[in-house]
Amino acid sequence: MTRTEFWQGNTASAEGALAAGCNFFGGYPITPSTEVAEHMAVRLPKKGGVFIQMEDEIASMAAIIGAAWTGARAMTATSGPGFSLMMENVGFAVMTETPCVIVNIQRGGPSTGQPTMAAQGDMMQCRFGSHGDYSIIALCPSSVQEMYELTAKAFNLADWYRVPVFLMADEIIGHMRERITVPDSVERVPRRELEKGVLPFHPEPDLVPGFATFGKGHRVHVTGLTHDERGYPCTTNVKLHHQLVQRLVDKIENARHDIADFDFINPDAEQVFVAYGAPVRTVQQVFHDHPDNNVGFLRLRTVWPFPESALAQFKNARRFLVPELNLGQMAREIERHVKVPVISIPKLGGDLHLPEELVAALEAGR
Numbered sequence: 001m002t003r004t005e006f007w008q009g010n011t012a013s014a015e016g017a018l019a020a021g022c023n024f025f026g027g028y029p030i031t032p033s034t035e036v037a038e039h040m041a042v043r044l045p046k047k048g049g050v051f052i053q054m055e056d057e058i059a060s061m062a063a064i065i066g067a068a069w070t071g072a073r074a075m076t077a078t079s080g081p082g083f084s085l086m087m088e089n090v091g092f093a094v095m096t097e098t099p100c101v102i103v104n105i106q107r108g109g110p111s112t113g114q115p116t117m118a119a120q121g122d123m124m125q126c127r128f129g130s131h132g133d134y135s136i137i138a139l140c141p142s143s144v145q146e147m148y149e150l151t152a153k154a155f156n157l158a159d160w161y162r163v164p165v166f167l168m169a170d171e172i173i174g175h176m177r178e179r180i181t182v183p184d185s186v187e188r189v190p191r192r193e194l195e196k197g198v199l200p201f202h203p204e205p206d207l208v209p210g211f212a213t214f215g216k217g218h219r220v221h222v223t224g225l226t227h228d229e230r231g232y233p234c235t236t237n238v239k240l241h242h243q244l245v246q247r248l249v250d251k252i253e254n255a256r257h258d259i260a261d262f263d264f265i266n267p268d269a270e271q272v273f274v275a276y277g278a279p280v281r282t283v284q285q286v287f288h289d290h291p292d293n294n295v296g297f298l299r300l301r302t303v304w305p306f307p308e309s310a311l312a313q314f315k316n317a318r319r320f321l322v323p324e325l326n327l328g329q330m331a332r333e334i335e336r337h338v339k340v341p342v343i344s345i346p347k348l349g350g351d352l353h354l355p356e357e358l359v360a361a362l363e364a365g366r
Contacts, residue, residue: 018047200229273286
């Protein structure tokens with residue numbers, strides 16, 4: 001049985017987390033993500049979970065890392081300046097292979113910018129914001145339904161690959177209210193517990209180690225320093241450092257085709273829109289108002305690792321058009337993977353593109 005709800009996007013994200021078994025939330029309120037924390041503060045204790053309002057976003061990120069090591073499915077939510085503060089501990093989570101979920105309801109920046117207005121200005125910070133080489137997973141919802149579904153999915157990806165997973169929404173989707181279908185249950189991928197006698201950072205064939213949950217009899221040392229398979233620091237071993245960092249990257253990049261989540265229409269088209277998040281909805285309006293088989297559409301739900309195979313669906317493409325609520329962050333990523341022009345259609349200030357703006361970009365290429 002399913003049921004129908006009329007929820008705000010941030011509420012749907014919180015409910016998706018609860019459905020996925022989230023039992024720890026550490027966060028600090030910040031517009032436009034605050035409703036996620038408010039909803040978790042009400043709902044999580046009633047389900048036997050723990051909600052903690054931390055003193056800032058640095059502590060929030062540290063809290064969910066610690067909770068994850070006790071076996072919790074842990075999550076935080078933030079925006080803009082709070083996301084920036086989390087970056088050092090994002091790197092710690094990557095290095096310690098800690099599964100956790102970070103929801104970012106993006107707003108206009110830089111700095112405190114536009115707290116109540118939408119943006120997609122954190123897409124590259126999500127991918128490269130912490131220091132060193134690493135790879136992560138990021139999902140982008142474009143509806144309230146996807147706020148629910150992709151938040152739940154983020155927990156499964158985090159546990160399976162032992163990596164921080166980001167839900168990169170924006171203020172429009174976070175504050176939008178829509179009717180959604182809520183299932184009785186969602187898929188829960190179990191965390192891979194470390195087997196007895198195996199070193200805590202010894203990788204399985206897919207390069208992901210089993211997880212040595214605190215309190216389950218494992219002897220494990222967890223550090224952000226370069227470490228061996230026991231978890232012991234080993235910071236001056238050139239070969240070991242290279243092998244460790246390469247594995248952290250490869251365990252995600254090798255699985256990029258399994259992680260990829262996208263859909264497309266009109267694969268024979270010569271002009272192709274590529275969109276994620278709120279701009280998806282403007283592209284959909286253009287297709288509704290001006291149906292044209294010579295115009296294609298690639299809609300991304302996974303943005304990191306970037307699903308370059310999705311672009312290969314459009315073998316006749318002469319141009320890719322990329323409307324974004326930034327100055328072309330993902331457009332530059334797309335340029336790395338195609339040999340035809342990529343037309344960035346940037347928008348700042350918090351408003352969505354008008355359909356007429358996208359139609360004008362199409363007409364310019366005919």
